[in-house]
Amino acid sequence: MYYKRLEPYFIHLETVDSTNNYAANLLKETKPVNGTTVLTKRQTSGRGQRGNSWQAGAGLNLTFSVIVYPDIAVKQVFYLNMVVSLAVAKALDASIGGISIKWPNDIYAGDTKIAGILIENQFRGERIASAILGIGINVNQVQFENNLQAVSLKSLTGIDFSLDDVFQNCYNQLDFYLNLLMEQHFQLLSKQYHTRLLGINRQLKFQDDTGDFEGVIQGVDESGKLKILRNDGVRKYDLKEVRFLF
Amino acid sequence: MSMDIKEIQNLIKFVSKAGVNEVSIEQGDFKITIKTECGGTGSFEPMMVQQAPVAVQPVMHQVVAAQPQVAAAPKEASPAVSGAEGNYITIKSPMIGTFYRRPSADKDPFVNVGDSISAGTVLCIVEAMKLFNEIESEVSGRIVKVLVDDTSPIEYDQPLFLVDPS
Numbered sequence: 001m002y003y004k005r006l007e008p009y010f011i012h013l014e015t016v017d018s019t020n021n022y023a024a025n026l027l028k029e030t031k032p033v034n035g036t037t038v039l040t041k042r043q044t045s046g047r048g049q050r051g052n053s054w055q056a057g058a059g060l061n062l063t064f065s066v067i068v069y070p071d072i073a074v075k076q077v078f079y080l081n082m083v084v085s086l087a088v089a090k091a092l093d094a095s096i097g098g099i100s101i102k103w104p105n106d107i108y109a110g111d112t113k114i115a116g117i118l119i120e121n122q123f124r125g126e127r128i129a130s131a132i133l134g135i136g137i138n139v140n141q142v143q144f145e146n147n148l149q150a151v152s153l154k155s156l157t158g159i160d161f162s163l164d165d166v167f168q169n170c171y172n173q174l175d176f177y178l179n180l181l182m183e184q185h186f187q188l189l190s191k192q193y194h195t196r197l198l199g200i201n202r203q204l205k206f207q208d209d210t211g212d213f214e215g216v217i218q219g220v221d222e223s224g225k226l227k228i229l230r231n232d233g234v235r236k237y238d239l240k241e242v243r244f245l246f
Numbered sequence: 247m248s249m250d251i252k253e254i255q256n257l258i259k260f261v262s263k264a265g266v267n268e269v270s271i272e273q274g275d276f277k278i279t280i281k282t283e284c285g286g287t288g289s290f291e292p293m294m295v296q297q298a299p300v301a302v303q304p305v306m307h308q309v310v311a312a313q314p315q316v317a318a319a320p321k322e323a324s325p326a327v328s329g330a331e332g333n334y335i336t337i338k339s340p341m342i343g344t345f346y347r348r349p350s351a352d353k354d355p356f357v358n359v360g361d362s363i364s365a366g367t368v369l370c371i372v373e374a375m376k377l378f379n380e381i382e383s384e385v386s387g388r389i390v391k392v393l394v395d396d397t398s399p400i401e402y403d404q405p406l407f408l409v410d411p412s
Contacts, residue, residue, distance in 0.1 A: 074340045077377055104375045120378045122368075126340055129382075223342070224375035238342075239375055 004179040006035030015042040019065035020134040032067045039064040060141040066133040074126045078224035081105045082193040084117050087173035100198040112151045194219050205245035337407040339400045343374035347396040361389045387411040
């Protein structure tokens with residue numbers, strides 16, 4: 001396989017606290033090549049969004065972190081969310097239909113989460129020197145603790161999937177979308193992201209600090225804020241300022 | 247094109263002697279504006295601004311807050327004008343987001359007051375849109391003050407740390 005951007009250097013671990021942590025230590029102590037990937041069968045304290053842990057059954061799901069050196073400006077940082085979301089969504093297309101992106105970077109199959117993304121960037125001045133792209137995909141897990149709202153490729157299809165195949169698809173797509181970013185195809189990335197955006201252009205219910213309201217998601221702006229058309233005009237929301245009620 | 251700190255200090259001396267209030271110099275991607283508050287004497291608040299070039303050189307975001315040493319001789323009985331923060335470098339936020347002093351809730355802060363830091367030391371995380379952005383220092387020195395509480399929302403360019411570079 002020929003890659004445009006990534007050098008496929010894969011580190012397989014039986015078990016690790018979190019692949020992102022392991023990758024962060026690699027970055028501090030060595031000079032990992034662009035594309036170095038840490039994979040594990042079992043993550044003991046995987047992290048979702050700060051404080052939320054990501055549940056991965058041993059050997060059932062795909063958990064990996066890719067180290068890249070994007071060298072983009074701080075104001076373009078949201079494109080990393082687009083790149084990784086699109087890569088995972090596109091990779092899952094190969095196995096299942098109805099994959100969308102829930103703003104800003106959750107991957108949904110139908111109306112349920114199937115994959116999570118956690119991106120950690122290292123800034124140097126006003127540029128992004130390096131980034132750790134953490135990806136967790138529910139592949140063969142069929143039971144989820146605590147009635148967690150989640151699905152997997154297997155729970156939706158009844159078929160066992162090869163973790164290697166799903167990973168390879170993801171890695172290939174990541175190379176493709178990173179290349180678009182490096183070639184500065186910002187509009188193309190944004191257009192594709194919006195095509196996948198869950199709930200876009202539909203009248204839906206939301207909640208903000210003033211209460212429940214109806215509106216239409218129009219898209220995200222360059223900084224990643226969500227634009228919702230309401231009765232009183234378009235408002236832009238930061239992550240914690242709005243909840244989806246659908 | 248860039249300037250080292252010596253050149254900037256010389257420039258500040260020059261501006262102070264020239265008795266003007268504000269001088270802007272722009273060469274290619276590099277831009278510096280020096281403002282004086284008291285018409286050429288007293289304290290100075292040079293502001294460094296560099297436009298982000300495309301893959302040229304790292305932009306110097308950490309603004310040199312003040313360089314009062316280079317002031318021309320003040321008039322007799324003039325009080326110290328620089329204040330306690332006069333020699334410190336202010337490290338500012340490169341983006342809007344949430345300020346985290348710790349790598350995770352159960353860990354120690356990246357840096358505390360009194361800690362020595364050098365270029366590359368991680369100071370904090372700014373989270374924006376589920377992106378966790380580690381902010382590294384571009385200067386060496388000692389942390390004098392942490393200006394924002396852990397987990398507070400912060401604005402672009404908001405001062406985060408005071409660093410004593412000496």
